[in-house]
Amino acid sequence: MQRLATAFAIAMVLAFGAQAASAQTLKAVQDRGQLVCGGNGTLAGFGMPDPQGNWVGFDVDFCRAIAAAIFNDTKKVKFVPLTTANRFTALQSGEIDLLARNTTWTMSRDTTLGLDFAGVTYYDGQGFMVRKSLNVKSALELSDAAVCVQQGTTTELNLADYFRANRMSLKTVTFATANEAVRAYDTGRCDAYTTDASGLYGERLRLADPSAHIVLPEIISKEPLAPVVRQGDDTWEDLVRWTHEAMLNAEELGITQQNVDDMLKSNSPDVRRLLGAEGQFGQSIGLTNDWAYRIIKAVGNYGESFERNVGQGSPLKIARGLNALWTKGGLQYGLPVR
Amino acid sequence: MSKMLQLPLRSRQQWASIALQAALVVVIGGLAYGAFINAADNLAKAHIASGFRFWDNTAGFDISQTLIGYSPSTSTFGRAFWVGLLNTLLVASLGIVLATALGFTIGIARLSRNWLVARLAGGYVELIRNVPLLLQILFWYNAVLKSLPDLHSSISISGGAFLNNRGLFLPRPEFADKFDYVAAALVFGIVATLAVRIWARRRQERTGQPPRTLSFAFGLIVVLPLLVFFAAGAPLSFSFPEVGRFNIRGGTEILPEFAALLVALTIYTAAFIAEVVRAGILAVSQGQTEAAQALGLRSGSTLRLVVVPQAMRVIVPPLTSQYLNLIKNSSLAVAIGYPDLVQVFAGSVLNITGQAVEVIAITMAVYLFLSLVTSLLMNLYGRTVGIVER
Numbered sequence: 001m002q003r004l005a006t007a008f009a010i011a012m013v014l015a016f017g018a019q020a021a022s023a024q025t026l027k028a029v030q031d032r033g034q035l036v037c038g039g040n041g042t043l044a045g046f047g048m049p050d051p052q053g054n055w056v057g058f059d060v061d062f063c064r065a066i067a068a069a070i071f072n073d074t075k076k077v078k079f080v081p082l083t084t085a086n087r088f089t090a091l092q093s094g095e096i097d098l099l100a101r102n103t104t105w106t107m108s109r110d111t112t113l114g115l116d117f118a119g120v121t122y123y124d125g126q127g128f129m130v131r132k133s134l135n136v137k138s139a140l141e142l143s144d145a146a147v148c149v150q151q152g153t154t155t156e157l158n159l160a161d162y163f164r165a166n167r168m169s170l171k172t173v174t175f176a177t178a179n180e181a182v183r184a185y186d187t188g189r190c191d192a193y194t195t196d197a198s199g200l201y202g203e204r205l206r207l208a209d210p211s212a213h214i215v216l217p218e219i220i221s222k223e224p225l226a227p228v229v230r231q232g233d234d235t236w237e238d239l240v241r242w243t244h245e246a247m248l249n250a251e252e253l254g255i256t257q258q259n260v261d262d263m264l265k266s267n268s269p270d271v272r273r274l275l276g277a278e279g280q281f282g283q284s285i286g287l288t289n290d291w292a293y294r295i296i297k298a299v300g301n302y303g304e305s306f307e308r309n310v311g312q313g314s315p316l317k318i319a320r321g322l323n324a325l326w327t328k329g330g331l332q333y334g335l336p337v338r
Numbered sequence: 339m340s341k342m343l344q345l346p347l348r349s350r351q352q353w354a355s356i357a358l359q360a361a362l363v364v365v366i367g368g369l370a371y372g373a374f375i376n377a378a379d380n381l382a383k384a385h386i387a388s389g390f391r392f393w394d395n396t397a398g399f400d401i402s403q404t405l406i407g408y409s410p411s412t413s414t415f416g417r418a419f420w421v422g423l424l425n426t427l428l429v430a431s432l433g434i435v436l437a438t439a440l441g442f443t444i445g446i447a448r449l450s451r452n453w454l455v456a457r458l459a460g461g462y463v464e465l466i467r468n469v470p471l472l473l474q475i476l477f478w479y480n481a482v483l484k485s486l487p488d489l490h491s492s493i494s495i496s497g498g499a500f501l502n503n504r505g506l507f508l509p510r511p512e513f514a515d516k517f518d519y520v521a522a523a524l525v526f527g528i529v530a531t532l533a534v535r536i537w538a539r540r541r542q543e544r545t546g547q548p549p550r551t552l553s554f555a556f557g558l559i560v561v562l563p564l565l566v567f568f569a570a571g572a573p574l575s576f577s578f579p580e581v582g583r584f585n586i587r588g589g590t591e592i593l594p595e596f597a598a599l600l601v602a603l604t605i606y607t608a609a610f611i612a613e614v615v616r617a618g619i620l621a622v623s624q625g626q627t628e629a630a631q632a633l634g635l636r637s638g639s640t641l642r643l644v645v646v647p648q649a650m651r652v653i654v655p656p657l658t659s660q661y662l663n664l665i666k667n668s669s670l671a672v673a674i675g676y677p678d679l680v681q682v683f684a685g686s687v688l689n690i691t692g693q694a695v696e697v698i699a700i701t702m703a704v705y706l707f708l709s710l711v712t713s714l715l716m717n718l719y720g721r722t723v724g725i726v727e728r
């Protein structure tokens with residue numbers, strides 16, 4: 001009932017509240033002196049408070065990058081932990097300015113929710129985790145298996161599709177939160193747990209004995225994870241999109257948190273445009289021209305954020321894979337700043 | 339004042355009151371309409387899809403317990419709604435029956451003259467009603483899951499049933515066509531037994547002699563259908579569950595999520611019902627018991643024939659609110675993944691369609707409807723146990 005009540009409250013705001021002027025997000029954020037960012041809250045590597053209560057993670061860094069671009073201060077962000085169930089409503093109702101919560105960009109979400117996706121920050125895909133003791137080598141052996149899954153996700157739908165397409169029978173046990181699903185899997189209620197592969201690595205760390213579980217090789221879906229904004233505020237959408245592009249361009253150009261001050265003296269036109277030494281790019285998105293300099297100074301380039309949160313510098317040790325730069329065989333491709 | 343003057347005055351007041359009420363209805367209707375238009379307008383402005391077209395779209399997600407046919411690939415969101423609703427009704431109605439039985443037992447036990455029994459019942463009530471229900475649900479779920487063995491060390495129960503941490507698996511009865519005769523015989527047996535009971539009651543009222551009807555009832559309800567069953571060539575077979583690689587195949591299964599929720603709801607609500615029953619019994623004056631005993635009734639009969647019927651008048655209204663609580667509390671199912679209405683509809687369907695306003699409105703309407711129907715039925719029942727003025 002409690003969950004229902006929160007959902008109800010948000011639905012009511014949506015239905016009856018006079019809509020806040022929708023094209024004013026940047027101004028609202030500046031006036032408030034703080035960015036309000038919807039995050040995950042329980043997913044290691046992506047968005048979770050550390051023991052001191054500071055939010056850390058890949059999605060969190062993205063919000064901090066935007067705070068750096070606007071305020072030159074990564075602390076001016078308030079994180080709101082959201083479940084799969086209330087994430088979109090929270091954005092629609094104006095409770096948050098931006099949703100950065102391992103959210104898959106799909107056509108139906110893009111076209112029916114009144115929301116827009118602003119660039120793929122992480123190319124992911126859905127995988128399965130099983131106990132080693134089951135001796136399963138492939139997801140195709142899972143016919144008849146009980147699978148724990150979180151509801152309200154693309155995961156839930158892909159799972160049913162995959163089993164149907166491969167003519168396997170399925171016993172799904174669906175939970176409202178990842179916490180509950182993982183706990184049930186850990187107690188043996190299910191043979192397998194399924195979610196985005198990135199999530200599997202994060203959630204595995206929470207199990208009683210992480211080394212007793214393996215991630216199966218099959219990736220059964222495309223999960224382009226993207227930050228989300230309300231539809232109809234193009235300035236804000238530009239700002240969010242170009243924050244990601246700036247971080248990618250920085251990596252492509254070899255600009256890091258360490259060397260960004262030296263790079264200001266570079267005479268490469270690409271570097272100079274990105275860092276604001278040339279052109280009016282910051283102003284065109286409502287900021288000062290050193291916006292990208294601030295981002296890189298505060299959180300580093302795309303690769304640095306990746307490695308620190310989910311890659312080799314983190315307990316997750318996820319390889320760059322699809323998220324390597326296009327020049328290194330991946331899909332991340334910084335759009336030109338010019 | 340003369341009578342002539344009074345009448346028009348009264349009717350004038352009546353008219354005024356009718357007009358006022360009509361105006362109120364118009365105002366409320368207008369507000370509701372305005373809210374509706376505003377909502378549609380806001381949603382359209384925000385480019386959010388609205389309306390009920392999603393109802394007939396393919397659901398695409400799987401549900402663990404379905405009382406009616408459901409397949410993720412062909413069933414619609416509307417079908418998923420009914421699946422969830424039926425699961426809510428199943429756990430709520432069983433919960434109401436079991437909680438009532440347990441609650442009455444505990445409530446009466448708490449008034450027992452046996453010190454130990456009364457204290458145990460009292461301890462039960464105090465312990466259970468002071469621990470939040472959500473914790474109790476999680477406790478039962480984890481207690482069930484953790485204490486049961488996994489698939490390969492399933493406890494096998496004689497008769498072909500299995501118990502493990504995936505649930506309780508029972509042989510599923512498969513009825514052949516001729517089983518209809520057996521069912522018909524059973525219905526006949528029950529109706530005939532009721533008729534015999536009515537006849538017996540009448541006779542007792544006339545002669546004071548209670549005729550023995552037990553053997554009649556046994557013959558009609560048990561022996562007769564059994565005879566028909568064998569005469570029809572035993573038209574019943576069972577599909578037995580067998581252990582597969584990951585799970586048990588075949589048979590019917592009772593999910594641990596369902597069991598945990600049902601047990602928790604029953605135990606929790608029973609504690610409140612016990613108090614309602616105790617209060618009801620205490621409200622019947624001691625003189626009634628003494629009078630019954632003076633007539634020579636034994637204490638069991640005194641309770642059954644004299645005290646409880648009078649106590650029911652006091653019990654029914656608060657009992658109704660306990661039933662309503664149980665129905666609403668069943669939505670805590672989301673915490674353990676039992677696919678009730680909230681979990682399936684206000685969970686998966688809401689998230690996949692994104693149509694929060696519509697889905698929440700429907701869900702609230704359903705709970706409102708269930709509550710009103712329950713109240714109505716209980717009020718009707720309350721009238722039958724109310725004092726009949728002679």
Ligand SMILES: N[C@@H](CCC(=O)N[C@@H](CS)C(=O)NCC(=O)O)C(=O)O
Pocket residue numbers: 040041042043082083084102103104150152153154155176177178179195196198199200223225
């Ligand atoms: N990318 C998928 C799934 C996202 C998702 O919610 N994943 C789960 C499992 S990794 C999660 O983050 N759960 C955390 C929580 O609910 O606390 C989607 O957008 O639907």
